[in-house]
Amino acid sequence: MKATFTTILLFTSFIFSSFAQNIDDNKVNFKYIQLPLQKINPLFTNYEVRVNHLYKKANEDSLLIFQQRKDAAQASYQAQYNSYIVQKNTLDKVYLNQLAQYEKATNAGTPATVPVPPTYPTAPLFIPLEAPRLHTELTDNEVNSMVDIQGLIKGLGGSILIIDVFPIRDIRIVETKTGSGATTKYDYKCQYILPIMVTFETPTEGALLKKMYFESIQYQAIKSYSSKYEYQAWFIDNGAQYYRDLERSARKSALQEVNGILNNEFGYIPMQRNAELYSVKKYRDYDYTEVTTAYTLTTQALNLVAKDRNRAGAMDKLTQAIAKWEILLDESNMTDDKARVNDKITAMIHCNLAELYAWKGDYDKAELHTNLSLNGGVAKFRNHSERVQSFYQDQRKRWEVHY
Numbered sequence: 001m002k003a004t005f006t007t008i009l010l011f012t013s014f015i016f017s018s019f020a021q022n023i024d025d026n027k028v029n030f031k032y033i034q035l036p037l038q039k040i041n042p043l044f045t046n047y048e049v050r051v052n053h054l055y056k057k058a059n060e061d062s063l064l065i066f067q068q069r070k071d072a073a074q075a076s077y078q079a080q081y082n083s084y085i086v087q088k089n090t091l092d093k094v095y096l097n098q099l100a101q102y103e104k105a106t107n108a109g110t111p112a113t114v115p116v117p118p119t120y121p122t123a124p125l126f127i128p129l130e131a132p133r134l135h136t137e138l139t140d141n142e143v144n145s146m147v148d149i150q151g152l153i154k155g156l157g158g159s160i161l162i163i164d165v166f167p168i169r170d171i172r173i174v175e176t177k178t179g180s181g182a183t184t185k186y187d188y189k190c191q192y193i194l195p196i197m198v199t200f201e202t203p204t205e206g207a208l209l210k211k212m213y214f215e216s217i218q219y220q221a222i223k224s225y226s227s228k229y230e231y232q233a234w235f236i237d238n239g240a241q242y243y244r245d246l247e248r249s250a251r252k253s254a255l256q257e258v259n260g261i262l263n264n265e266f267g268y269i270p271m272q273r274n275a276e277l278y279s280v281k282k283y284r285d286y287d288y289t290e291v292t293t294a295y296t297l298t299t300q301a302l303n304l305v306a307k308d309r310n311r312a313g314a315m316d317k318l319t320q321a322i323a324k325w326e327i328l329l330d331e332s333n334m335t336d337d338k339a340r341v342n343d344k345i346t347a348m349i350h351c352n353l354a355e356l357y358a359w360k361g362d363y364d365k366a367e368l369h370t371n372l373s374l375n376g377g378v379a380k381f382r383n384h385s386e387r388v389q390s391f392y393q394d395q396r397k398r399w400e401v402h403y
Contacts, residue, residue, distance in 0.1 A: 021286070032271055034271045036267055036268065036401075038209070038265050038401065047158055047159040048156050050162045051164075052162065059134045062134060091120060136248065147262065161262070162200075164197035166195040171243070172191050174188070185224055188221075188224070195213065196213050198213060200262065200266065209265055220246060279295040293324055294325045301320070302355075318360045319360070329353075334377075350372045353369040
């Protein structure tokens with residue numbers, strides 16, 4: 001009986017598989033231009049970079065305070081030294097008077113005791129103050145070399161990008177002890193704050209971006225040691241250089257992030273997309289030539305979207321590909337697993353159409369097809385649609401700013 005049931009089950013599976021369409025999963029790589037989140041008047045696509053070196057004022061303040069402390073220390077030392085000289089002179093005069101009495105007595109032949117030299121108070125010692133750690137110079141050219149808004153041109157007469165570089169502050173070495181015994185390890189990292197203010201403005205619209213970045217604590221790993229005294233010995237020889245290197249690397253990292261922020265807001269960035277697109281690879285019971293045609297048109301269309309910012313060069317091909325998929329969709333039969341365009345093929349088509357409509361700029365229809373795939377009951381394509389939703393939403397936000 002058990003063998004008969006197994007035979008029936010295998011036969012049923014065979015019959016079902018003869019009608020099951022096998023989906024061909026494809027990764028299609030194509031280039032596109034990511035539109036910025038903000039639109040700049042075409043008259044002002046030149047931009048000039050201006051740098052405010054606010055850390056220089058911090059250097060001036062540090063030097064002024066250092067000079068005041070040095071003057072105060074010098075005055076204190078001078079007062080202590082003057083007091084010492086007064087005490088020394090007083091003791092010297094007493095001793096000299098004693099020597100004079102001794103000399104007179106000796107000259108007169110009178111026995112006398114040799115005076116004991118005075119014990120002087122300890123002379124004050126001037127200990128030089130440690131000079132402040134000054135911020136290193138950052139040139140305008142260095143900043144310019146790290147900032148490049150793609151699609152815009154550096155030059156005068158357009159927009160203005162202002163970068164305020166603040167001093168690095170709140171520097172502190174953090175020690176973390178892990179393990180025990182022979183496995184004890186001391187990890188060191190440096191915490192700091194290095195704010196940068198970014199302002200981007202046009203002559204007619206004013207400030208399109210004005211924001212302070214990196215006001216929270218940042219960390220940079222230093223080294224690990226098996227003894228904290230090894231670190232202390234290392235720091236004696238390397239501490240000063242480490243702080244200089246820290247400032248340089250922190251500035252570089254911050255300006256690279258600023259460049260990314262500016263490009264996200266205003267740049268036209270060449271990007272690469274690795275899209276998931278689908279076709280049918282089993283033809284045993286049905287002819288899917290139209291699927292192959294639609295898929296071919298889809299890949300051709302997507303390879304054209306990078307030609308123009310508004311994707312004008314791809315629009316005809318996108319329209320043709322969409323039309324081919326929609327003809328197939330007219331045949332959709334969600335209730336019949338054996339249908340040529342069953343629920344699985346239908347969900348597949350919705351995914352492909354969502355991608356095409358997104359690049360055509362029709363995000364309402366892209367959202368419609370994404371939702372149809374999400375609710376179509378096929379887990380594979382529901383998962384696909386969940387993965388791409390945020391990408392389409394971001395692209396929609398950018399597209400609607402410009403078109």
